[in-house]
Amino acid sequence: MNGFLQGVVDALALGSLYAIFALGIALIFSVLKMINFAHSELVTIGAFVLILLADVPLIIRILILVVVVVGAAVLMERVAFRPVRGAGQTTMLITSFAVSYLLQNAAILIFGPDLRSGSVWSVLNESFMLGPVRILNLNALTIVLTLVLLVALTLFLRKTSIGLQMRAAAEDFTTARLVGVKANRIIAVAFGISGLLAAIASFLLTAQTGVVTNTIGVQVVLMAFVATILGGMGSLSGAVIGAFVLGAVSVILQQLLPLELRPFRDAFLFAAVFVVLVVRPGGLIVTRASRARV
Amino acid sequence: MTAPTTVAAPAQTDAEPELLLEAQAIGVSFDGVHALDDVSIGIRSHEVFGLIGPNGAGKTTLMNVLSGFQRPTRGRTLVNGADATRWGPEKTVRHGVSRTFQAVRPFPALTVAQNVELGALGVGTRRRVAAERVDYILEALHLSHRRDDFAGKLPHGEERRLGIARALASEPQVLLLDEPAAGANEAESDELVASLRAIKAEFSCSLVVIEHDMRLIMSICERIHVLDYGRSIAEGTPAEIQANPAVREAYLGQVAEAGAGES
Amino acid sequence: MRVLGFVRRSASTPIILALLVALVTIVANSAGDASLRRIVVGAVVNMIAVIGIYLFIGLTGVFSFGQLAFMAIGAYATAIFTVPVATKRALFSAMPEWLADINLPFIPGILAGALVAAVVAFLLSFPMARMQPLSAGLATLAILVAVYTVAGNWTAVTNGSKGMSAIPTNTTMPVALIAVILVIIAVWIFQQSGLGLRIRATREDAVAARAIGIKVGRERGIAFVASAFVMGLAGGLYAQLQGTLSPDAFFLNQTFLLIAMLVVGGLNSLTGAVIGTILITAFRRVLQVIEAGVDIGPLEIPGRPGLTEVGIGIALLVVLALRSSGLTRGTEVSWDSLVRFGKRLTRRGTPSAAPTAAADPESVAGLAAAERTTPETATAEAVIEPERTPGA
Ligand SMILES: Nc1ncnc2c1ncn2[C@@H]1O[C@H](COP(=O)(O)OP(=O)(O)OP(=O)(O)O)[C@@H](O)[C@H]1O
Numbered sequence: 001m002n003g004f005l006q007g008v009v010d011a012l013a014l015g016s017l018y019a020i021f022a023l024g025i026a027l028i029f030s031v032l033k034m035i036n037f038a039h040s041e042l043v044t045i046g047a048f049v050l051i052l053l054a055d056v057p058l059i060i061r062i063l064i065l066v067v068v069v070v071g072a073a074v075l076m077e078r079v080a081f082r083p084v085r086g087a088g089q090t091t092m093l094i095t096s097f098a099v100s101y102l103l104q105n106a107a108i109l110i111f112g113p114d115l116r117s118g119s120v121w122s123v124l125n126e127s128f129m130l131g132p133v134r135i136l137n138l139n140a141l142t143i144v145l146t147l148v149l150l151v152a153l154t155l156f157l158r159k160t161s162i163g164l165q166m167r168a169a170a171e172d173f174t175t176a177r178l179v180g181v182k183a184n185r186i187i188a189v190a191f192g193i194s195g196l197l198a199a200i201a202s203f204l205l206t207a208q209t210g211v212v213t214n215t216i217g218v219q220v221v222l223m224a225f226v227a228t229i230l231g232g233m234g235s236l237s238g239a240v241i242g243a244f245v246l247g248a249v250s251v252i253l254q255q256l257l258p259l260e261l262r263p264f265r266d267a268f269l270f271a272a273v274f275v276v277l278v279v280r281p282g283g284l285i286v287t288r289a290s291r292a293r294v
Numbered sequence: 295m296t297a298p299t300t301v302a303a304p305a306q307t308d309a310e311p312e313l314l315l316e317a318q319a320i321g322v323s324f325d326g327v328h329a330l331d332d333v334s335i336g337i338r339s340h341e342v343f344g345l346i347g348p349n350g351a352g353k354t355t356l357m358n359v360l361s362g363f364q365r366p367t368r369g370r371t372l373v374n375g376a377d378a379t380r381w382g383p384e385k386t387v388r389h390g391v392s393r394t395f396q397a398v399r400p401f402p403a404l405t406v407a408q409n410v411e412l413g414a415l416g417v418g419t420r421r422r423v424a425a426e427r428v429d430y431i432l433e434a435l436h437l438s439h440r441r442d443d444f445a446g447k448l449p450h451g452e453e454r455r456l457g458i459a460r461a462l463a464s465e466p467q468v469l470l471l472d473e474p475a476a477g478a479n480e481a482e483s484d485e486l487v488a489s490l491r492a493i494k495a496e497f498s499c500s501l502v503v504i505e506h507d508m509r510l511i512m513s514i515c516e517r518i519h520v521l522d523y524g525r526s527i528a529e530g531t532p533a534e535i536q537a538n539p540a541v542r543e544a545y546l547g548q549v550a551e552a553g554a555g556e557s
Numbered sequence: 558m559r560v561l562g563f564v565r566r567s568a569s570t571p572i573i574l575a576l577l578v579a580l581v582t583i584v585a586n587s588a589g590d591a592s593l594r595r596i597v598v599g600a601v602v603n604m605i606a607v608i609g610i611y612l613f614i615g616l617t618g619v620f621s622f623g624q625l626a627f628m629a630i631g632a633y634a635t636a637i638f639t640v641p642v643a644t645k646r647a648l649f650s651a652m653p654e655w656l657a658d659i660n661l662p663f664i665p666g667i668l669a670g671a672l673v674a675a676v677v678a679f680l681l682s683f684p685m686a687r688m689q690p691l692s693a694g695l696a697t698l699a700i701l702v703a704v705y706t707v708a709g710n711w712t713a714v715t716n717g718s719k720g721m722s723a724i725p726t727n728t729t730m731p732v733a734l735i736a737v738i739l740v741i742i743a744v745w746i747f748q749q750s751g752l753g754l755r756i757r758a759t760r761e762d763a764v765a766a767r768a769i770g771i772k773v774g775r776e777r778g779i780a781f782v783a784s785a786f787v788m789g790l791a792g793g794l795y796a797q798l799q800g801t802l803s804p805d806a807f808f809l810n811q812t813f814l815l816i817a818m819l820v821v822g823g824l825n826s827l828t829g830a831v832i833g834t835i836l837i838t839a840f841r842r843v844l845q846v847i848e849a850g851v852d853i854g855p856l857e858i859p860g861r862p863g864l865t866e867v868g869i870g871i872a873l874l875v876v877l878a879l880r881s882s883g884l885t886r887g888t889e890v891s892w893d894s895l896v897r898f899g900k901r902l903t904r905r906g907t908p909s910a911a912p913t914a915a916a917d918p919e920s921v922a923g924l925a926a927a928e929r930t931t932p933e934t935a936t937a938e939a940v941i942e943p944e945r946t947p948g949a
């Protein structure tokens with residue numbers, strides 16, 4: 001029973017981390033119909049900020065983190081994605097892949113190929129007991145932050161004017177434009193929010209690993225992609241559900257797989273995703289925008 | 295795998311034998327909105343059948359149902375008496391029901407000849423046969439001079455004719471045309487009428503024509519069916535339709551309005 | 558005379574491409590030292606892989622990150638089939654008997670490797686055909702990760718992260734050159750065939766393709782399998798060129814490089830695949846030399862790791878922003894097009910090709926252009942699956 005509860009907490013924590021990544025990707029997808037590969041590099045940038053500035057007081061570091069990553073996200077949109085906005089989905093996808101690759105290697109060019117380590121906030125690596133279950137502070141923070149983010153994002157999309165415009169744009173950009181939604185502004189704001197999500201993600205990820213490499217974001221973002229596909233492209237709630245499903249399945253596989261098969265966990269995971277997509281080709285949640293007419 | 299284009303033997307059941315294509319009590323709803331409600335039509339061989347109605351009446355939706363693109367919520371479709379409700383477009387066109395699109399949808403980066411050839415290849419026609427058909431059809435639709443041009447480069451009128459040519463290449467028994475004259479001026483529309491008459495004669499197929507151009511509809515159709523808000527409001531000869539007060543009220547009035555707005 | 562006419566009209570493209578590849582290869586090969594020669598053979602193998610990617614992405618318009626998974630499968634399979642039995646016993650002790658006992662000569666070994674890749678693709682093509690194009694594209698990423706994970710951990714067959722070694726090295730320059738020319742010819746015939754036309758029609762407009770009876774999922778599946786076969790071939794040649802294999806050779810970095818080649822040349826033409834490979838290979842070579850550090854007179858640029866990759870990334874972004882359909886813009890080189898091009902040059906005009914509306918992202922038309930391409934690639938399938946339309 002305790003093992004089970006422990007597993008539930010682990011799954012929630014992992015799912016939460018995936019969810020923060022997946023939300024950033026799903027948000028951009030919903031307005032731009034583009035999968036942003038370079039989301040992982042936003043996370044990497046954040047990780048570099050945190051580790052390189054390890055001596056700066058935490059609060060200031062977090063401020064710098066947010067400013068830098070949000071700035072990078074907005075800049076990325078302006079420089080790389082806006083020029084190809086009219087050029088079709090494949091072009092945008094390749095562009096984001098190229099930006100990702102470019103930044104990954106720019107990190108090597110600037111910081112060298114060596115791994116750098118540093119502590120983000122040592123308190124997070126301690127743990128406390130909740131009844132019979134031992135919970136890492138970091139995991140608790142991850143879960144709580146995710147909940148807060150979900151509530152905040154929902155309120156933003158439902159209650160604020162720009163949030164409503166964003167939802168209209170996600171449904172049908174052409175019509176949204178006709179009623180006065182400003183594409184550039186909406187997209188820039190979406191990137192800003194995805195930058196914020198990436199900043200938070202990089203904080204949680206770096207606190208966990210304590211090191212940064214030029215590909216730190218890639219592994220988790222791959223998972224987040226899978227989560228967004230699983231959830232149904234373009235649906236924010238789908239992305240979150242997909243992320244938690246993925247987190248749960250990872251933890252279950254990790255516990256149930258025999259030792260000699262554990263290295264193959266990711267292979268099994270991706271195979272499972274494949275199966276889901278066969279049964280529900282559109283993902284778990286099919287949005288109105290993902291359907292079209294003849 | 296590609297099935298030969300044999301046409302299913304007419305099943306002599308309850309269906310009227312001479313009907314090539316039927317829609318029986320079709321209902322379609324999108325998220326609770328009724329796009330079609332209890333609509334029935336039957337297409338006879340060698341006839342030109344008009345389908346008219348104001349914008350959003352459900353004409354294209356009915357065509358989607360007939361061509362297998364849209365599975366109806368209620369009712370069924372028959373092709374040569376066989377139940378085709380669950381066929382999908384790939385099978386429907388193999389059984390002799392071909393269609394064009396309101397937005398034409400050519401294959402822009404392929405040549406005009408390739409577009410038309412594909413109309414035949416798609417239903418499993420041999421390459422040699424398909425190639426011969428291309429010349430003939432391009433000739434019939436006055437597109438021969440465009441043979442090797444990219445379809446994406448055609449001016450609007452020729453693009454629409456290409457859409458018809460491609461649909462014709464499968465040698466259908468029934469050709470469904472969604473607004474073939476959209477955007478055409480009077481002269482072009484007259485030319486189109488001539489082409490459609492020639493197609494009907496030479497390819498010996500029935501035509502189902504959706505159009506807002508009343509002059510065209512009245513001049514080529516033998517029977518006309520009128521939809522309004524997803525319901526059938528009349529069916530009859532052009533003369534009957536023109537005289538029908540319900541049609542005048544529901545439809546012609548709106549056209550006059552729209553026409554006034556446009557000009 | 559009739560033969561000449563046929564060549565001019567229908568067969569000039571593969572002939573021109575084959576001549577171009579042969580010329581570039583032979584010149585580069587005779588100009589450089591042994592290390593350059595090796596690079597040239599590697600580039601030829603890469604070209605086969607780029608053509609393999611083109612076979613799927615270029616012909617179907619469905620994007621895929623996963624084609625290198627099939628290159629990996631072909632490479633490992635070829636390695637397993639061609640390493641001598643005694644060597645396998647000595648080096649890969651964990652390998653099952655029946656596998657270790659297989660021993661094929663070079664060419665059958667490579668073909669068998671490619672066949673294994675094609676069979677795996679065949680099995681995967683059924684679920685793929687059911688997905689919407691965009692999901693399918695990302696599902697291929699899942700395939701890539703899965704194959705990478707398996708290659709890195711399945712010690713009994715792939716020797717895990719240590720990789721395979723002692724593979725016979727038969728991929729010489731002439732072998733690679735003949736292989737790429739055969740592939741160019743085969744792919745050309747394939748794409749001009751009725752099947753190839755049908756596949757390209759699904760790329761142009763999947764809805765219209767269905768309306769004329771084309772089974773979109775099936776045609777995409779065929780292209781997927783054909784692509785996997787060519788990727789497997791490239792993988793086998795690669796294994797026999799390097800003599801060693803490790804999973805990293807078939808992961809994201811290499812995927813990026815090959816896709817960059819295809820995109821720079823132009824996604825939608827065989828000519829694009831060939832020209833893109835040549836250009837990016839040359840550009841990369843230059844960057845690599847700079848990265849190693851150069852002295853230009855008084856100016857001394859120290860070596861910077863990462864420079865090559867950054868340079869290629871920037872090059873790709875520039876091409877995407879300025880000419881997103883690549884240098885060829887989806888058109889094939891042909892005798893007639895060369896003649897036209899020559900005439901234009903003498904008249905001093907700017908050459909331009911196939912129809913692409915350069916869309917200003919700010920204008921409504923620009924966005925509309927985006928909308929026009931978007932729904933039909935991402936969503937057209939959904940429309941048409943009527944079961945899903947009412948009340949999902
Ligand atoms: N896939 C769909 N999802 C939701 N609603 C739809 C869909 N397709 C059509 N409709 C709705 O069904 C109704 C009928 O549309 P349809 O396109 O059939 O009209 P139409 O008669 O062809 O009009 P027009 O003359 O403008 O072409 C419209 O209200 C339309 O908005």
Ligand SMILES: [Mg+2]
Binds near residue numbers: 353
């Ligand atoms: Mg319509």
